[in-house]
Every structure is written in C-alpha cells, then in structure tokens.
Amino acid sequence: MSIDPPTGEFNLERAEFVKEAHLISELPPDSGAEIAFAGRSNAGKSSTINAFCNRRKLARTSRTPGRTQQFVVFEFSPGRRFIDLPGFGYAKVSKSKRQHWDHEIPTYLESRRSLIGLVLVVDARHPLKEQEQEFLSWCGAAELPTLLLLNKCDKLNQRETEQSLRLIRPHIDNFSDFITVQMFSATTRTGLNKALSTIADWYGEEK
Numbered sequence: 234m235s236i237d238p239p240t241g242e243f244n245l246e247r248a249e250f251v252k253e254a255h256l257i258s259e260l261p262p263d264s265g266a267e268i269a270f271a272g273r274s275n276a277g278k279s280s281t282i283n284a285f286c287n288r289r290k291l292a293r294t295s296r297t298p299g300r301t302q303q304f305v306v307f308e309f310s311p312g313r314r315f316i317d318l319p320g321f322g323y324a325k326v327s328k329s330k331r332q333h334w335d336h337e338i339p340t341y342l343e344s345r346r347s348l349i350g351l352v353l354v355v356d357a358r359h360p361l362k363e364q365e366q367e368f369l370s371w372c373g374a375a376e377l378p379t380l381l382l383l384n385k386c387d388k389l390n391q392r393e394t395e396q397s398l399r400l401i402r403p404h405i406d407n408f409s410d411f412i413t414v415q416m417f418s419a420t421t422r423t424g425l426n427k428a429l430s431t432i433a434d435w436y437g438e439e440k
C-alpha cells in the first residue's frame with residue numbers, strides 16, 4: 234500500500250513575494266484564499282509575517298515608520314496568499330495618500346471574496362488606538378475571522394500581560410464569535426504555534 238506524500242499546501246516557508254499593488258484592481262485575481270495582515274506602523278506586522286513563514290527577510294521590517302505603502306502580495310501555494318496591508322497610524326503621510334488608503338482598505342475588506350481572515354498586529358504594551366478599534370469594528374461588521382495578536386509580549390511582565398488582556402476585552406466582546414485574541418512575540422516566537430493553528434483552521438488545514 235502506498236502512502237500519499239504530504240501535499241505541502243500549508244507550508245508557509247514556501248511563501249514568495251508576488252507583487253506590490255497600489256489599487257485593489259492590481260491584486261491577483263479574486264479567487265483562492267488569502268489572509269490579510271494589518272497593523273499600525275511599527276507594531277511588528279512585517280516581523281510577524283516573517284515569523285509565520287520562518288523567514289528572516291520575506292517582509293521588509295523597518296525602523297522607518299510608514300515605508301510600506303502598498304498591498305504586498307505573497308503566495309505560499311497556488312492560490313493561497315498573504316496580503317500585507319499598508320501600515321497605518323503614522324503622522325508623516327500626505328493627505329492624498331491617507332485618503333487613498335482610507336478608501337482602499339475598507340473597500341478591500343468588504344469586497345474581496347477570497348479574503349478568509351485577517352491578522353491584526355498590535356503592540357501589547359499600549360491600549361488600542363482609535364484606528365485599531367476601527368479596524369476591529371470593520372472586521373466584526375464583515376464577520377471576518379480575525380486573529381488579534383498582542384505583539385511584543387516579551388516586553389511585558391505577568392501583571393502587565395494580564396492588564397493588557399483585560400483592556401482588550403471590552404473591544405472584542407461584541408465580535409467574540411469572529412475574533413481570537415492572544416499574546417504573541419514575533420521576536421521570541423511566543424504564541425507562534427497557537428497563531429499558526431488558528432490560520433491553518435481558516436484554510437481547513439491542520440498545523
């Protein structure tokens with residue numbers, strides 16, 4: 234009896250950069266299944282993508298806030314994509330750019346049929362900012378499965394960790410069917426397996 238080889242469908246290490254896009258219309262065709270990554274600039278979104286894919290430089294991390302101002306598309310198996318959304322929340326961005334993304338991102342979240350989930354990366358050391366709350370309410374309204382990663386938990390002690398989780402609760406109670414929240418560290422990889430299990434579930438795979 235022969236045993237089928239593993240399909241490798243959920244092998245994130247195979248992720249490759251596909252393209253950058255300024256407009257939704259420039260994204261790959263809206264079929265297959267994609268997960269979007271969102272976060273305030275400097276929250277650790279690029280580091281999180283790299284940790285997920287076990288790669289050091291797939292997504293460009295930067296100490297310069299606001300460098301990535303595109304949709305960045307990665308594919309890890311045919312039709313399965315990660316979309317790195319432009320970071321938000323930094324001051325030095327032109328009004329026209331801000332207006333462009335204030336329109337493009339909610340439209341993407343509402344209209345993209347292949348979007349199966351969203352990973353929102355926030356800095357666990359700070360209360361949710363207004364735009365992060367707004368993002369969560371868009372996801373809740375769209376009933377989009379959302380993984381809220383409280384990143385940089387390596388910087389928190391036990392008491393601060395509990396406080397951070399307590400402060401988040403009121404923001405997610407209304408959408409608790411769709412939102413999974415967990416402590417995470419892209420640097421130390423705390424919580425990585427748990428996070429990967431959540432997104433594997435979205436793809437109907439086992440981690």
Ligand code: GDP
Pocket residue numbers: 272273274275276277278279280281293294295296298299320384385386387388417418419420421
């Ligand atoms: P992005 O702008 O959201 O893509 O953020 P980056 O991934 O570029 O990270 C911003 C800064 O935070 C970098 O200096 C990272 O090394 C740092 N960083 C990211 N994740 C973590 C983490 O889990 N713990 C700590 N201590 N630093 C982190």
